[in-house]
Amino acid sequence: MxxxxxxxxxxxxxxxxxxxxxxxxxxxxxxxxxxxxGADRSTMLHTEIQKVEQYLPKVSWEPLKNEGRPMDNQTLNALQSDYLDAWYVKQIAYNTNKTAGIKDYYTDSARENLYSFIELNKAENITIEATTLKHNPTLEFFSQDGQLAVITDRNVIEYKRVFKAEKLVLETTETSNYKIVFLLEDGFWRIRHMVKEDADIYDNKTEPISVDNLNIKGINYYPQANPWNMFGDEFSVDTISKDFKIIKDAGLNSVRLFVQYEDFGKEHVNPKKLEKLKQTLDAADAHNLKVVLTLFDFYGDYSVMSWTLNQRHAEAIVEAVKDHNALLAWDIKNEPNLDFESRQKAVVIAWLDNMIDLVKSVDNVHPVTIGWSNTQSASILKDKVDFISFHYYEDLEKLDAAIKTMKTEIPNKPLVLQEFGLSSYSGFWKPLGSSDEDQANYHKKIQEQIAANNLQFMSWTLYDFTDVPTDVVGSRPWRRNTQKRFGFIDNNGAKKASFKYISN
CATH class of the missing domain: 1.20.5 (Single alpha-helices involved in coiled-coils or other helix-helix interfaces)
Structure with a gap:
């Protein structure tokens, strides 16, 4: 043993x-x-910057006719990726006045200038919020040993906000030309030289799109069984088609639909969601209804560093359905003015301004609007949108005066009353609420005002709902129960008294 x-x-x-x-x-x-x-770049970085797509400006390469060695697509893609990452880390550094990440994308000599600039800004209490929205690079030279590349990047669209002691001192959008020299180090392309050759103020005027045939007489739409989750697992084109028939038979000609940013995949739009959207547009077309498509529903991050991701999302949506016969117009955002206080008014407006440019660069046929939550904001960006959309849930006695003011401030654009309605909820949580009869009287009166003021309109909404998500109106029961009863058709499928005034 x-x-x-x-x-x-x-x-x-x-x-x-x-x-x-x-x-x-x-x-x-x-x-x-x-x-x-070379190590995996995602393990090398010392900040929140990781090898994920979090910076996606539009990049349009000129055809490859460079001197030196021919460039293959794999190497070109790697060069582009490291180039955009270099922009990203530089902008993070300028915003935070910290140098982490710079050494991963710039050579020793190049990073010294960046470090000096950051130190100067830190001493002067200056920070910069910036992003680039479009790049147009040309490969000028690729060395025979594959270790050096030179590009010229023309008409780079740059948006900047400069702060001193947290106070905004400059906001500008420029177009600039750059000459960049790259060296291949440790398997990654690092910037050796980056020279800004010239810059001009970006002229972002967009061409107006005709609205002569707009004639909106419609309704905001969600299916009754799955409101605010229209394109989810319970998506039913048959249900939507039946509802569109009801809408058309009621004498309306259009519907307003909503595309939620996260639900559709954010910057990487989900093709399955796009297919459901196309099926919905097909159903509208089958019933001779036009669609106002509202983008970025339930989205509230207007931060400059998110702009390129937002634009890739919008670009994918617009490109996918811009030629559909049912499409009538683009609504950039639902009630963005509600975010003015929490997200800074100037930032929200700048985001909207640039998003209009993006949408019109992809689709120059369909008009663009913004769904303002009130009449007071309706004149914002009035020269960029093609027609004015506003919502009204206030005292009807004040509506005529508000319309008169808007027509004075915006004399040459059609006005669309894009949301309006009255809840017929009266119960435990709101004992002094309105009845079905009150709702009907409301719609009768507002239709008279619509006709008298020559407004186009889209009411809220076809159905009463059995459930309203808390992220729509919050968790307070008096708000959620009120929101459930704005429809022209009740939970049992019966037309309410207000249905008589759904179209006139």
Whole structure:
């Protein structure tokens, strides 16, 4: 037994020795690989910057006619990726006045200028919020050894907000030309030189789109069973088609639909969601209804560093359905003025301004509007939108005066009353609420005002709902229950008294 015990012990020791040697060899191999090929960039960075797509400006390369060695697509893609990452880390550095991440995308000599600029800004208490929205690079030279590349990036669209002691001192959009020299180090393209050759103020005037045939006489639409989740798992084109028939038979000609940013996949739009959207537009077309499509529903981050992601989202949506026969107009955002206080009014307006440019650059046929929550904001960006949309849930006695003011401030654009309505909820949580009869009288009166003021309109909404998500109106029961009863058709499918005035 003693001999057997010694053999077992010897076997265990030999096996352990072999495992230790294997681990050492594996570690040395990994280190050798790291030193020769460069570490995974996502493990090298020292900030929140990771190798994920969080900066996606539009990039349009000129056809490759460079001097030196021919450039293959894989290398070009790697060069572009590292180039855009270099912009991103620089903008993060200028916003935070911290240098982390700079060394990963700039060579020793190039980063010294950046460090000096950051130190100067820190001393002067200056910070910069910036992004680039479009790049037009040309590959000028690629060395025979594949270690050096030169590009010229023309008409780069740059948006900047400069702050001193947290006070905004400059807001500008420029177009600039850059000459950039790259070196391949550790398997990554780092910027060796980056020279700004010239810059001009960006002229972002957009061409007006005809609205002569607009004639909106419609309604905001969600299916009754799955409101605010129209394109989710319970999506039913049959249900939507039946509802569109009801809308058309009621004498209306259009519907307003909503595309939620996160639900549709954010910057990487989900093709399955796009297919559901197309099926919905097909159903509208089958019933001879036109669609006002509202983008960015339930989205509230207007931060400058998110702009490129937002624009790739909008670009994908617009490109996918811009030629659809049912499409009538684009609504950039629902009630963005409600975010003025929490997200800074100037930032929200700048985001809207640039998003209009993006949408019109993809679709120059369909008009663009913004769904303001009140009449007071309706004149904002009046020269950029093609028609004015506003919502009204206030005292009807004040509506005529508000319309008169808007027509004075905006004399040459059609006015669309894009949301209006009255809840017929009266119960425990709101004992002094309105009845079905009150709702009907409201719609009768507001239709008279619509006709008298020559307004186009889209009422809220076809159905009463059994459930309203808390992220729509919050968790307070008096608000949620009120929101459930704005429809012209009740929970049992019966037309309410207000249905008589749904179209006139």
């Amino acid at each position: 003693v001999g057997l015990s010694k053999n077992i012990t010897r076997t265990i020791l030999i096996a352990s020795y072999i495992m230790i040697v294997a681990l050492i060899i594996s570690g040395v191999s990994a280190l050798f690989s790291y030193l020769n090929t």
